[in-house]
Amino acid sequence: MGEANRSALNEFWVNLKSVPSQIYRAMFRGGAPVSDRTRSSFVFGNVFLHLHSVRTHLWSLRWSATMGLGIITTAAFLITLVTGVLLMFYYKPYPDVAYQSIKDIHFIVPTGRFMRNIHRWAANVMVVAVLLHMARAFYTASYRKPREFNWFIGWGLLVTTLALSFTGYLLPWDQLAYWAITIGANIAQSPREITDAMGITQFFDIGALQREVLLGSDKVGEESLIRFYLLHVMILPIVMAMLMAVHFWRIRKDGGLAKPVDVDARVKADAQEHYPVFTEEPKKTYQLAAVVKGRTPAVGSGPENTVPSMPHLFYAELGVLMFTTLICLVLAFVSDAPLKELANPLVPENPAKAPWYFLGLQEIVSFSAFMGGIGIPMLCWIGLGLIPFLDKETEGTGEWFGGPGGAKLVGWSMIYGFATSIAVEAFAIRFGWLREWFPDIPQLVITLVNPGTVITVLYAGFSIWALKRFNSTRAGALALFTCFLCGFIVLTVIGTYFRGPNWEFFWSPSDWSAH
Amino acid sequence: MKKNKYLLLISSLGVLALLVAAAISENFLKEWHAIQGQARTQEGPIDVKLRQIVNPDLRESGPLRDLPRRNGTRGTGPFGS
Numbered sequence: 228m229g230e231a232n233r234s235a236l237n238e239f240w241v242n243l244k245s246v247p248s249q250i251y252r253a254m255f256r257g258g259a260p261v262s263d264r265t266r267s268s269f270v271f272g273n274v275f276l277h278l279h280s281v282r283t284h285l286w287s288l289r290w291s292a293t294m295g296l297g298i299i300t301t302a303a304f305l306i307t308l309v310t311g312v313l314l315m316f317y318y319k320p321y322p323d324v325a326y327q328s329i330k331d332i333h334f335i336v337p338t339g340r341f342m343r344n345i346h347r348w349a350a351n352v353m354v355v356a357v358l359l360h361m362a363r364a365f366y367t368a369s370y371r372k373p374r375e376f377n378w379f380i381g382w383g384l385l386v387t388t389l390a391l392s393f394t395g396y397l398l399p400w401d402q403l404a405y406w407a408i409t410i411g412a413n414i415a416q417s418p419r420e421i422t423d424a425m426g427i428t429q430f431f432d433i434g435a436l437q438r439e440v441l442l443g444s445d446k447v448g449e450e451s452l453i454r455f456y457l458l459h460v461m462i463l464p465i466v467m468a469m470l471m472a473v474h475f476w477r478i479r480k481d482g483g484l485a486k487p488v489d490v491d492a493r494v495k496a497d498a499q500e501h502y503p504v505f506t507e508e509p510k511k512t513y514q515l516a517a518v519v520k521g522r523t524p525a526v527g528s529g530p531e532n533t534v535p536s537m538p539h540l541f542y543a544e545l546g547v548l549m550f551t552t553l554i555c556l557v558l559a560f561v562s563d564a565p566l567k568e569l570a571n572p573l574v575p576e577n578p579a580k581a582p583w584y585f586l587g588l589q590e591i592v593s594f595s596a597f598m599g600g601i602g603i604p605m606l607c608w609i610g611l612g613l614i615p616f617l618d619k620e621t622e623g624t625g626e627w628f629g630g631p632g633g634a635k636l637v638g639w640s641m642i643y644g645f646a647t648s649i650a651v652e653a654f655a656i657r658f659g660w661l662r663e664w665f666p667d668i669p670q671l672v673i674t675l676v677n678p679g680t681v682i683t684v685l686y687a688g689f690s691i692w693a694l695k696r697f698n699s700t701r702a703g704a705l706a707l708f709t710c711f712l713c714g715f716i717v718l719t720v721i722g723t724y725f726r727g728p729n730w731e732f733f734w735s736p737s738d739w740s741a742h
Numbered sequence: 743m744k745k746n747k748y749l750l751l752i753s754s755l756g757v758l759a760l761l762v763a764a765a766i767s768e769n770f771l772k773e774w775h776a777i778q779g780q781a782r783t784q785e786g787p788i789d790v791k792l793r794q795i796v797n798p799d800l801r802e803s804g805p806l807r808d809l810p811r812r813n814g815t816r817g818t819g820p821f822g823s
């Protein structure tokens with residue numbers, strides 16, 4: 228009996244000593260990732276990592292393939308998520324009280340100011356990164372078959388990112404927030420410009436309906452704040468997380484990143500730099516799946532020039548994630564998030580400006596609210612979504628500026644895109660527009676003919692020229708996308724830096740008249 | 743892969759350094775902390791604390807002050823006066 232007790236006690240003691248190693252083995256059942264087999268099980272045995280492919284092509288690991296922009300966007304989202312949850316501990320979503328709670332976060336909560344700064348900068352980094360990521364996907368023709376659906380998901384992610392940023396803008400409830408959202412609400416109401424011109428507003432006021440859906444009321448108030456808060460902290464992050472999961476999953480299911488047809492001839496695994504392609508003889512079969520003809524992009528493609536995702540891809544991803552964190556922290560350290568006076572509906576900001584990524588649209592809105600707020604953005608939005616279904620060519624997939632015309636066409640498109648938008652804007656700023664020349668002109672004419680529509684038509688004309696010149700829809704798309712990107716930059720810079728009180732042009736904010 | 747490892751290492755060290763710098767800056771170098779620390783009334787130093795919004799119907803006791811905000815709510819000021 229005594230012997231048995233000692234044995235049980237010994238066993239207990241041995242078990243207790245081995246708890247750490249047992250926990251490790253329970254977590255990583257496949258053992259340390261040192262062979263092909265264990266590296267693979269490390270990936271597909273992990274709920275988060277199994278969104279990745281087990282092996283990654285060397286082409287996809289090159290810095291120039293993606294510039295890490297997708298991971299930067301994801302990292303920025305995670306940073307906003309963490310800092311946003313911390314801010315929620317102290318934020319109170321009710322007018323006036325909201326402002327006081329932001330002040331408390333800024334001045335009383337330990338490191339509250341720093342957390343708010345990081346949140347704000349990560350949100351901006353996310354908007355910039357998602358725009359650049361979209362441009363990268365376009366210029367490498369990564370939207371083509373079989374990746375059309377993933378482009379579609381990315382298109383939704385872009386809109387969700389902008390919506391997340393826009394809804395967060397109101398939450399501080401200061402003058403900046405209040406009037407920026409008022410501008411946004413006025414843009415939502417802009418279809419009234421058309422219904423007014425047609426004289427049907429009293430029967431069919433779609434503008435007022437849109438504004439009310441956005442604000443929950445006819446003006447920015449407590450209903451709007453609660454609505455924006457709920458969207459910002461719950462609905463949109465959930466939508467974002469779901470879309471991101473599908474986006475990552477589809478990258479794997481679509482055969483990884485887009486690559487040139489002759490990719491294997493272009494890269495070669497370097498034994499010094501990479502783990503060998505196979506440390507064990509491949510023995511895998513997919514049993515029944517092996518006798519069924521698959522249709523996914525991975526079917527029929529061999530493992531040549533691929534390396535294990537663990538560790539090659541994961542070190543790259545972790546490195547970019549930490550680098551993004553570093554950038555956000557540096558920005559948060561040197562620049563405080565703005566907080567103006569308490570929102571006052573009776574004292575409009577002059578100039579009242581929308582968030583920076585909408586200032587290009589606000590520049591067009593200053594001529595025609597409908598075209599700037601609805602018409603041209605919808606055109607761009609629908610056009611972006613349809614790109615994969617209009618360009619069915621195969622030349623240049625996976626290559627920067629691939630396709631007929633290539634980098635040279637993009638270069639000329641940049642020159643044309645910048646020159647056209649600057650010229651049209653300079654003309655409108657220097658000589659005014661139709662309203663200044665013909666005060667009685669119907670608004671409908673200005674809705675149809677304004678700097679925004681003129682620039683759009685000039686861009687469309689250039690795109691058609693490129694399409695005919697190279698006899699390629701890809702060339703037309705390259706020209707059009709580049710032109711719109713340049714137009715977006717020019718209009719955003721003008722709206723941000725050169726527009727002052729009453730939306731007049733100023734070379735510098737120091738020239739603004741006192742108001 | 744070496745480049746990525748260096749990127750991870752340098753970024754991580756940078757993040758750690760900035761977090762330490764921010765902690766020092768936030769807690770010791772901000773001007774308003776010094777001003778808050780010196781604030782005092784005749785009864786002694788003022789306790790700097792978060793604003794609390796309370797509903798009077800709950801018969802909350804304590805030093806409350808009316809704030810120009812939502813009807814039916816009152817709260818203490820940022821300096822707890």
